[in-house]
Amino acid sequence: MFGELVKGLRTTLKYMFRQPVTVQYPEVKRPVRERFRGRHELKRFADGSERCIGCSLCAAACPADAILVIPAENEPDNPRSPGERYAATYEINMLRCIFCGYCEDACPTNAIVLEHQYELSFYDRRASIFTKEMLLVPEDQGHGEPPPVLKQIERRPSPPAQIDL
Amino acid sequence: MLKTEELQINIGPQHPSTHGVFRMLVTVDGETIIDLKPVFGYLHRNHEQIAEQNTYLQNMPYTDRLDYFNSMANNQAYAMAVEKLVGIEVPERAEYIRVLMVELTRILNHAGALGFLINDMGMWQTQLAFGMREREKILDLFESASGARLMCNYFRFGGVARDLPPDFMPRLKDLLRAMPAFVDEMERLLRDNEILMQRAEGIGILPPDLALAYSVTGPVLRGSGIAYDVRKAEPYSIYDRFDFDVPIGTVGDVYDRFLVRVEEMRQSKRIIEQVLEQLPDAQGGHINPKARQNVRPPVGDVYARIESPKGELGFYLVSDGSTKPYRYKIRAPSFINLTPLGDMCRGYKVADVVVILGSIDIVMGEVDR
Numbered sequence: 001m002f003g004e005l006v007k008g009l010r011t012t013l014k015y016m017f018r019q020p021v022t023v024q025y026p027e028v029k030r031p032v033r034e035r036f037r038g039r040h041e042l043k044r045f046a047d048g049s050e051r052c053i054g055c056s057l058c059a060a061a062c063p064a065d066a067i068l069v070i071p072a073e074n075e076p077d078n079p080r081s082p083g084e085r086y087a088a089t090y091e092i093n094m095l096r097c098i099f100c101g102y103c104e105d106a107c108p109t110n111a112i113v114l115e116h117q118y119e120l121s122f123y124d125r126r127a128s129i130f131t132k133e134m135l136l137v138p139e140d141q142g143h144g145e146p147p148p149v150l151k152q153i154e155r156r157p158s159p160p161a162q163i164d165l
Numbered sequence: 166m167l168k169t170e171e172l173q174i175n176i177g178p179q180h181p182s183t184h185g186v187f188r189m190l191v192t193v194d195g196e197t198i199i200d201l202k203p204v205f206g207y208l209h210r211n212h213e214q215i216a217e218q219n220t221y222l223q224n225m226p227y228t229d230r231l232d233y234f235n236s237m238a239n240n241q242a243y244a245m246a247v248e249k250l251v252g253i254e255v256p257e258r259a260e261y262i263r264v265l266m267v268e269l270t271r272i273l274n275h276a277g278a279l280g281f282l283i284n285d286m287g288m289w290q291t292q293l294a295f296g297m298r299e300r301e302k303i304l305d306l307f308e309s310a311s312g313a314r315l316m317c318n319y320f321r322f323g324g325v326a327r328d329l330p331p332d333f334m335p336r337l338k339d340l341l342r343a344m345p346a347f348v349d350e351m352e353r354l355l356r357d358n359e360i361l362m363q364r365a366e367g368i369g370i371l372p373p374d375l376a377l378a379y380s381v382t383g384p385v386l387r388g389s390g391i392a393y394d395v396r397k398a399e400p401y402s403i404y405d406r407f408d409f410d411v412p413i414g415t416v417g418d419v420y421d422r423f424l425v426r427v428e429e430m431r432q433s434k435r436i437i438e439q440v441l442e443q444l445p446d447a448q449g450g451h452i453n454p455k456a457r458q459n460v461r462p463p464v465g466d467v468y469a470r471i472e473s474p475k476g477e478l479g480f481y482l483v484s485d486g487s488t489k490p491y492r493y494k495i496r497a498p499s500f501i502n503l504t505p506l507g508d509m510c511r512g513y514k515v516a517d518v519v520v521i522l523g524s525i526d527i528v529m530g531e532v533d534r
Contacts (some may be wrong), residue, residue, distance in 0.1 A: 032308065033326070035330070037312040063219055063226055078436070094230045100226035101326075114312070
């Protein structure tokens with residue numbers, strides 16, 4: 001009887017000095033893995049132009065119908081993106097999104113990427129619609145050169161081929 | 166002798182022990198159960214109809230949400246069905262990765278399920294916390310391989326979405342080294358535990374003939390003493406290459422189901438160890454490069470089944486030659502294992518219902534679809 005009591009207390013003491021497996025969440029954040037699929041970001045090229053060319057392949061691939069893309073023609077003297085078109089409207093409904101990553105797979109220019117942010121709560125349903133301004137990364141955070149195929153505007157490559165960037 | 170009266174009560178749908186929104190219409194005489202009718206459909210979300218509106222690939226993330234504990238197993242069953250329908254070859258390496266993921270899923274499912282079962286018995290939290298601690302390590306592996314912890318969406322037609330990350334194998338080996346200690350500790354704490362024996366032994370007996378009549382599968386059927394496992398009965402994928410045992414119970418009570426699950430965790434570990442041995446020699450990449458993802462199968466129908474941690478999970482697809490399935494039907498193990506609940510509970514006390522339900526190990530997302 002007494003021996004068992006000591007044994008039980010010893011187990012308790014042992015666990016008291018052990019590193020806890022839990023994390024104090026709001027103060028300490030658990031790092032996510034490299035491939036984690038979180039909040040989307042719309043990327044840019046190194047010259048600051050938008051990677052999104054408004055092809056709507058992401059919207060077609062989306063199983064939950066969460067993405068709305070309305071493309072517009074680029075102004076020839078002030079293009080927003082390489083190629084003919086850019087996304088005039090790009091909205092993702094975060095209440096519909098299931099974070100499957102198919103938009104990332106479908107994108108021919110690697111414009112949409114699921115990044116590591118996972119704290120996505122909001123107070124009203126209107127705030128669940130993430131607009132292009134919210135998704136687009138700042139101009140100085142672009143990477144990569146526009147592929148030559150996008151610059152051949154007069155040749156009109158269609159449908160957009162999967163370009164390895 | 167006091168004159169007693171029969172009384173009809175509802176357990177659920179808003180009851181913490183029903184593992185979701187599930188209602189049991191119980192007829193009791195005092196504390197003894199005369200009859201029990203499972204009532205479900207509260208979580209119905211039109212899964213099969215939605216799937217008929219989606220293309221074949223778009224259904225893959227939806228299958229994650231059937232049995233959200235075992236998204237990898239659901240993915241495998243669906244991918245196998247479509248591969249069979251279209252005729253896509255899966256490379257050897259992809260098959261090994263698939264088996265590895267599904268066996269890890271089995272371990273985490275049983276760790277969680279036993280934790281919830283013990284929780285239902287009133288041994289609050291300890292075992293559940295231990296189970297969740299182990300489950301967390303496996304979920305972390307899933308996150309590094311697929312990008313999500315629960316809704317993995319890792320499988321594609323002809324393989325898996327991405328190859329294993331470089332740090333996957335060392336961490337998996339660490340996990341396997343630590344795992345026997347966890348299973349042994351759980352068995353040591355619970356096997357001859359007085360509380361567990363009182364609540365589990367001789368409770369909720371499902372005789373083998375009744376289990377067969379209800380076409381129950383998985384650990385519930387094996388607990389009743391019938392060694393039926395789809396991995397052995399009809400080896401799919403590459404399960405014929407592995408050496409493992411199918412644990413069975415003797416009586417078919419809650420305790421037998423508990424022991425079967427504990428043993429299945431050990432067998433899954435055995436399979437994973439054999440995968441680790443054979444994986445470096447496997448041919449091919451993680452996906453068949455010729456496999457198209459936006460498939461357009463020929464007209465026909467197909468049924469593919471796997472041994473999911475909860476039982477036989479089958480997908481029945483009918484194709485009309487278009488990019489969307491004409492009919493998409495799921496044989497959900499949780500749903501079928503739940504049907505004999507009335508027969509399992511009859512004659513026992515009200516307090517046993519919760520334990521018997523916990524021992525079936527249901528997930529309402531799969532029951533109601």
